[in-house]
Amino acid sequence: MATAVLEIPGTLAPVWGDRRSAVIDYAAGSSVATFLDVAGADHPRFGRRIRDETGAVRRYVNVFVDGENIRTMAGLDTVVPDGGRVIVIQSVAGG
Amino acid sequence: MTTVIAIGTKKGLWLATSQDRRTYTLSEPHFLNLEVPSVAIDTRGPTPRILAGVNDWHWGPTVVYSDDLGATWSEPEHGAIKFPEDTGAALGRVWHLHPDTADRPGVVWAGCEPISIWKSTDSGENFELNRGLWDHPHRPEWGAGFGGAAAHTILPNPLDDQTVHVAMSTGGVYRTRDGGTTWEAKNRGIAAGFLPGEEPEFGQCVHRITADAANPERMYAQNHGGVYRSDDGGDRWVDIGSGLPADFGFTFLAHPRTADTAWTLPLRADSERIPPDGRLSLYRTTDAGATWSEQHTGLPENEFNVVLRDAADIDLPDPDGIAGLYFGTRGGEVYASNDEGTTFLQVADRLPDVLSVRAASVG
Numbered sequence: 001m002a003t004a005v006l007e008i009p010g011t012l013a014p015v016w017g018d019r020r021s022a023v024i025d026y027a028a029g030s031s032v033a034t035f036l037d038v039a040g041a042d043h044p045r046f047g048r049r050i051r052d053e054t055g056a057v058r059r060y061v062n063v064f065v066d067g068e069n070i071r072t073m074a075g076l077d078t079v080v081p082d083g084g085r086v087i088v089i090q091s092v093a094g095g
Numbered sequence: 096m097t098t099v100i101a102i103g104t105k106k107g108l109w110l111a112t113s114q115d116r117r118t119y120t121l122s123e124p125h126f127l128n129l130e131v132p133s134v135a136i137d138t139r140g141p142t143p144r145i146l147a148g149v150n151d152w153h154w155g156p157t158v159v160y161s162d163d164l165g166a167t168w169s170e171p172e173h174g175a176i177k178f179p180e181d182t183g184a185a186l187g188r189v190w191h192l193h194p195d196t197a198d199r200p201g202v203v204w205a206g207c208e209p210i211s212i213w214k215s216t217d218s219g220e221n222f223e224l225n226r227g228l229w230d231h232p233h234r235p236e237w238g239a240g241f242g243g244a245a246a247h248t249i250l251p252n253p254l255d256d257q258t259v260h261v262a263m264s265t266g267g268v269y270r271t272r273d274g275g276t277t278w279e280a281k282n283r284g285i286a287a288g289f290l291p292g293e294e295p296e297f298g299q300c301v302h303r304i305t306a307d308a309a310n311p312e313r314m315y316a317q318n319h320g321g322v323y324r325s326d327d328g329g330d331r332w333v334d335i336g337s338g339l340p341a342d343f344g345f346t347f348l349a350h351p352r353t354a355d356t357a358w359t360l361p362l363r364a365d366s367e368r369i370p371p372d373g374r375l376s377l378y379r380t381t382d383a384g385a386t387w388s389e390q391h392t393g394l395p396e397n398e399f400n401v402v403l404r405d406a407a408d409i410d411l412p413d414p415d416g417i418a419g420l421y422f423g424t425r426g427g428e429v430y431a432s433n434d435e436g437t438t439f440l441q442v443a444d445r446l447p448d449v450l451s452v453r454a455a456s457v458g
Contacts, residue, residue: 058155
């Protein structure tokens with residue numbers, strides 16, 4: 001098993017019991033997709049805020065792994081390193 | 096009796112309440128900064144349920160409901176509307192929420208983007224995709240109106256639970272006679288001025304349809320250019336726009352009890368898309384579209400904002416009573432009439448763009 005920290009944006013804290021971070025246990029070598037599956041298993045509303053029904057990360061949501069946007073890496077196939085930090089942040093949008 | 100007006104806007108939902116249908120109290124905003132393109136008030140159960148399609152530009156669309164007039168809201172953990180995996184689609188926006196008739200308790204319909212209709216049998220907590228329409232062979236040719244590609248109007252027939260009409264932009268009117276298994280395009284007579292040649296079988300941009308109180312096979316349509324009536328459930332549509340100052344618009348309201356009586360809200364199109372000459376008025380027919388009369392008392396002299404398709408409603412406080420009319424503009428003004436449009440009063444102003452309005456008498 002591996003462990004990484006998930007940082008939760010303030011606007012989604014209410015769907016995670018008002019927490020801003022959580023320690024997630026997952027299978028070593030897992031992708032971001034699998035990591036988010038694990039994280040969302042007990043918090044389905046959090047999961048579907050991040051990704052739509054097709055599994056894609058929503059357009060105005062960014063996911064960073066150790067400071068790098070997964071869109072500039074391997075997307076949802078990016079591997080989450082043991083001891084890493086996964087940050088979910090809403091992007092610039094709206095008016 | 097309390098009248099509740101649910102006002103969905105581009106940046107939140109407001110509830111206006113009144114004991115006398117003359118003086119309204121406006122709530123604090125719910126879902127501030129979130130778009131609310133659809134709302135419904137379901138009065139069929141022991142307590143009224145307000146349903147709202149809420150769209151968060153970051154975190155996606157969802158359906159929420161309140162059984163205590165907005166004091167608290169609930170959202171199904173796994174989402175009320177989810178496209179099945181095999182469709183490869185994702186919900187874009189909930190455009191329309193429509194509780195069915197009183198003798199079909201728990202049934203609520205939703206029209207969504209991408210073009211799809213959904214049926215709930217548990218008062219809106221879980222919806223099932225209608226596969227007949229989703230798998231329709233016309234689907235690849237349906238298009239998107241300016242606001243997106245959506246099924247935005249669902250009319251279940253109150254006398255026949257196997258008949259449902261749907262309107263979509265763009266695609267036009269479709270009808271099922273077998274409970275949603277198969278659907279036929281029903282656009283004969285409806286123009287498509289944005290397409291070359293003769294009117295097509297489908298592809299029209301019908302903005303709203305509604306059904307007559309006395310006969311659900313008598314229907315009215317506000318098209319993207321053209322106002323129509325059908326007397327045969329959509330098999331054939333005839334132009335009833337003569338007498339209106341413009342034939343564009345988004346909404347259409349039929350009286351809940353009185354035959355042949357309906358309202359439309361004309362807009363000048365295509366070059367202006369405002370109320371004609373900036374004069375916002377409803378037009379009422381009491382003879383199924385043969386003639387129209389303007390209703391303007393209480394409405395502003397200069398109004399350059401449009402009224403969108405879901406941003407108008409009509410309610411009947413009691414079966415023998417006088418209907419109320421309600422609508423909101425993209426300028427954030429909301430108006431109500433307690434005398435079937437003879438006079439209007441302002442319920443709210445300077446709200447964000449009004450996208451959806453529903454009214455009901457509760458308690």
